[in-house]
Amino acid sequence: MSRLKLAVMASPAAGIHERMSHLAHQLGLPLVADQPMKMLDTVDAVLYESEAGLGLQLTGKGAPGPVRVDFVGGSAAHRRRFGGGKGQDIAKAVGLADAGKRQLHVLDATAGLGRDAFVLASLGCRMTLIERSDVVQALLIDGLRRAADDIEVSAIVQNMTLAPGDALSVMAAMADKETADRPDVVYLDPMFPHRRKAAAVKKEMRLFQDLVGEDVDADGLLAQALALARFRVVVKRPRQAPDLGGKMPNYRLEGKSGRFDVYTLASIRQAEPA
Ligand SMILES: C[S@@+](CC[C@H](N)C(=O)[O-])C[C@H]1O[C@@H](n2cnc3c(N)ncnc32)[C@H](O)[C@@H]1O
Numbered sequence: 001m002s003r004l005k006l007a008v009m010a011s012p013a014a015g016i017h018e019r020m021s022h023l024a025h026q027l028g029l030p031l032v033a034d035q036p037m038k039m040l041d042t043v044d045a046v047l048y049e050s051e052a053g054l055g056l057q058l059t060g061k062g063a064p065g066p067v068r069v070d071f072v073g074g075s076a077a078h079r080r081r082f083g084g085g086k087g088q089d090i091a092k093a094v095g096l097a098d099a100g101k102r103q104l105h106v107l108d109a110t111a112g113l114g115r116d117a118f119v120l121a122s123l124g125c126r127m128t129l130i131e132r133s134d135v136v137q138a139l140l141i142d143g144l145r146r147a148a149d150d151i152e153v154s155a156i157v158q159n160m161t162l163a164p165g166d167a168l169s170v171m172a173a174m175a176d177k178e179t180a181d182r183p184d185v186v187y188l189d190p191m192f193p194h195r196r197k198a199a200a201v202k203k204e205m206r207l208f209q210d211l212v213g214e215d216v217d218a219d220g221l222l223a224q225a226l227a228l229a230r231f232r233v234v235v236k237r238p239r240q241a242p243d244l245g246g247k248m249p250n251y252r253l254e255g256k257s258g259r260f261d262v263y264t265l266a267s268i269r270q271a272e273p274a
Pocket of ligand 1: 117133168190191
């Protein structure tokens with residue numbers, strides 16, 4: 001549950017104004033007049049559109065920069081070029097090395113700002129992204145739209161499909177259907193309560209945590225994911241966090257700041273070609 005009081009900010013530009021009032025209506029949020037952020041004291045944060053896209057910005061004096069989904073520039077671009085490709089732990093965790101020519105279908109059931117999903121899509125996975133926060137969905141849709149216009153990343157984001165809703169019900173519906181499009185891997189990265197003063201938690205990320213809350217129901221996702229995935233379930237956890245749902249994984253990949261817990265169901269290497 002969000003701890004924030006939110007609004008959408010209007011714009012003097014006619015096209016943007018129309019989009020923003022539509023968004024406010026869609027999200028059931030008030031539309032506030034375009035004004036300097038430091039003057040806005042009636043809400044904690046606003047969604048607003050600039051040339052850089054849709055952003056969520058804390059109001060008030062000295063507020064940090066906005067949270068946005070950016071698949072084209074910044075850290076996403078840097079990681080795409082220099083991140084280590086299939087040698088990265090996230091790639092090993094989902095089993096890319098064993099997949100050979102098979103394109104893995106990965107269901108990211110806790111998509112957030114889509115950073116992990118984008119890394120996996122850029123390594124060739126077909127991604128389905130589930131996200132339940134309607135504000136995060138709006139940021140994702142905007143990020144995907146801008147990326148689709150970019151010559152370098154448009155082919156990558158074509159492999160990313162957003163499935164809005166709660167992962168428990170979306171996964172239950174997928175499990176009920178014919179098994180043809182069952183995901184090969186389910187990837188989970190629920191929000192873990194961080195120490196709020198930890199230097200490692202950037203101010204922008206605190207805003208994101210305040211927006212989506214602490215995912216206190218995360219333990220329930222594991223059983224559902226294990227019932228749905230063909231080959232494995234991967235859970236991203238902070239280094240010291242307890243196992244999700246108290247269930248020990250088959251193995252772990254430990255990194256500097258976090259780890260991937262891997263629950264194996266069947267061998268990807270020995271699977272029939274898709
Ligand atoms: C820590 S963030 C994920 C960050 C993401 N891995 C990334 O790379 O940007 C967790 C996200 O999962 C979403 N989430 C948590 N539980 C969910 C559920 N049951 N269904 C759908 N989304 C969920 C939260 O709203 C939040 O946006």
